[in-house]
Amino acid sequence: MGREREEIVQRITARYVEEVRSGRRPDMSDYLSLYPQYADEIADFVAYYHAFEVGLPFETHSMPVLSGQFQGAINTAWERVLSSPRQTGGTIISLLETAAKRHVTASQLAERLGLSVDILAKLEQHAINAATIPMELITLLAKILYEPSSAVQEFFGIAQRPQMLQVAEAQALYQVDKVEKVGGQAQSFREAIQDSEQLSEEQRQAWYTLLEHQGL
Amino acid sequence: MLCLVEVADIVKEGSTPSVDDDDGDIELVKRRKGLADRYDALPAYGSVAYWKEIEACVEEALPLELLVRCVREAMGREDDIGRKRLFEVIFRRTHSANEYWANNVIKTMNLRVEEQSVLVGDLYADLCECVMRALIDRDRLFWEESFQHCLSFERRHVFRTFMTREGRWNSEAKKKTARIPRALVDSLDQPRQQSTGDLIEVHIEDETAQRDLLAVEHSDLPRLILDLPDKLKAVVLLIFWEGRTEKDTAMVLGITDRTVRNRLRDALEILRHKLEPEREVLYG
Numbered sequence: 001m002g003r004e005r006e007e008i009v010q011r012i013t014a015r016y017v018e019e020v021r022s023g024r025r026p027d028m029s030d031y032l033s034l035y036p037q038y039a040d041e042i043a044d045f046v047a048y049y050h051a052f053e054v055g056l057p058f059e060t061h062s063m064p065v066l067s068g069q070f071q072g073a074i075n076t077a078w079e080r081v082l083s084s085p086r087q088t089g090g091t092i093i094s095l096l097e098t099a100a101k102r103h104v105t106a107s108q109l110a111e112r113l114g115l116s117v118d119i120l121a122k123l124e125q126h127a128i129n130a131a132t133i134p135m136e137l138i139t140l141l142a143k144i145l146y147e148p149s150s151a152v153q154e155f156f157g158i159a160q161r162p163q164m165l166q167v168a169e170a171q172a173l174y175q176v177d178k179v180e181k182v183g184g185q186a187q188s189f190r191e192a193i194q195d196s197e198q199l200s201e202e203q204r205q206a207w208y209t210l211l212e213h214q215g216l
Numbered sequence: 217m218l219c220l221v222e223v224a225d226i227v228k229e230g231s232t233p234s235v236d237d238d239d240g241d242i243e244l245v246k247r248r249k250g251l252a253d254r255y256d257a258l259p260a261y262g263s264v265a266y267w268k269e270i271e272a273c274v275e276e277a278l279p280l281e282l283l284v285r286c287v288r289e290a291m292g293r294e295d296d297i298g299r300k301r302l303f304e305v306i307f308r309r310t311h312s313a314n315e316y317w318a319n320n321v322i323k324t325m326n327l328r329v330e331e332q333s334v335l336v337g338d339l340y341a342d343l344c345e346c347v348m349r350a351l352i353d354r355d356r357l358f359w360e361e362s363f364q365h366c367l368s369f370e371r372r373h374v375f376r377t378f379m380t381r382e383g384r385w386n387s388e389a390k391k392k393t394a395r396i397p398r399a400l401v402d403s404l405d406q407p408r409q410q411s412t413g414d415l416i417e418v419h420i421e422d423e424t425a426q427r428d429l430l431a432v433e434h435s436d437l438p439r440l441i442l443d444l445p446d447k448l449k450a451v452v453l454l455i456f457w458e459g460r461t462e463k464d465t466a467m468v469l470g471i472t473d474r475t476v477r478n479r480l481r482d483a484l485e486i487l488r489h490k491l492e493p494e495r496e497v498l499y500g
Contacts, residue, residue, distance in 0.1 A: 003355065003356075006369070007356075007357075007358055010358050010362070010365060010366065010369055011358065013365070013369075014362050014365040017365055017368070027458060028453060028454065028457070028458060029454055029458055029460060029464070029468045032450060032454070032468050032469060033467075033468045033469075033470075036468075036469060036470045039450045039469055040446040040447055040449065040450060041446070042450075043446070043449040043450035043453050044442075044446050044449055045369070045372065046438070046453065047438040047439075047441040047442050047449055047453060048372045048375070048438070048442055049368065049372075049438075050437075050438035050457075051438040051439040051441075051442055052317060052320055052321065052371070052372075052375065052439075053317075053368050053371070053372075056313045056316055056317055057312040057313050057316055058313065058364075059280060059309050059310050059312075059313065059364065060309055060311075060312055061273055061274060061275060061277040061309065062273050062309075063271065063273050063305065063308045063309065064308055064311055064312070066307075066308065066311060069333075069336075069337045069340075070311065070315065070337070070340055072337065072341075073337050073338075073340040073341035073344055074303070074304065074307050074341075074344050076341045076344075076345075077341050077342075077343075077344035077345035077348055078300055078303065078344075078348065080345050081345060081348045081349060081352070082296070101357065102357070103245075103248050104252070112256065142292060143256075143289065144256075146285060146288045146289065146292065146354060147292060147354075148291070148292035148293070148294070149292065149293075151292075
């Protein structure tokens, strides 16, 4: 079963399981007639579920000490995973699309970043000089998008920055490779903050303070 | 990768009688927002306060879905130590279910006690590995929404892989491998020696299998059906699990009555082999 198909079947069968867990006895035929194209997979899961999953204890909030056998099994699994090629995370093609994958709309993303949608649009379009974007914003974007900071930096076309920049340290120059400016020259992040008509005064001041602190 | 909004749309295309879609959607959105808010409210990654929350053993312990996000954040930071620590928390919190499941699966294999113990460890390690791989795969987004259901799916996958590897999965693919111990099943088709010393050919009609199948405990039926090829499972489940008629079954699956009968015949032919030992126990 392909990844996409599996995800669809998971969502369908999750409803079935929810019904069972809430004490109902759902008719499998309802699910099969609604989703005939997934009938085989649904039937397979339902058979497995009733054979092995019904009656399993729920997760616990306690943290039991595991016996040597099970701790050993976890360690074995960990070693196997570590020895396989490392997954370094994907490449971000679009901030908005990556956010949408995580059910975060443009306005929600802007809100969580403490920005306005117009500035977000400029970031998306590479219309802001990447070297003037504060590291905090990159870190926050990485956190919201569940992507490595390096992937966000790569999106903006900037070289990897040191995590902690000392106040007295001179500003490093970052090579901007991927700037695809929309409508001419890229403006600085500070200018974008200044020009925004959607940003609240409170947000604007917060960014100014941060930018001052970073010498940007 | 399919966008989850699209997936949700596909799932939404129809509605099940007992699930109100609008309410379900609202709940889903609320749940997603709740998880996102809680994740955002976590203390700084890697701080003492962060680990205190992650490892808290209280009623309001962090949802496992949130721990998936934390694993992925650790991935992004290339923090292997943090990642392992998060895995430990997840496996300890799900240990009871995983251990119970592994024991249950192994019990179906009729092994000696010492063999069972070794295989439970193997199966548990396979499960842990599969879960770890799923959690570090950022494209598997449903883990961030419904951890327990994804875990059930993973256990099913591990169960099938394990049984195939151990030569106990009754599938076409298995029949082609050299490792499959088919001796027991094959013996059913061999001439049997009666107490008088005469050899007789045993041939069990499908009607017999059907009768035996009806006599099987209702709760044992899914386990029997699991061994069938995927295409045949729905027909058997609808007829024997839900008590549908062939006509109903055909309508539900959008196939002809004839196809239902053919699939049922094929399924019963396979189940005949499985049921034979039980039939002998029951009827001598």
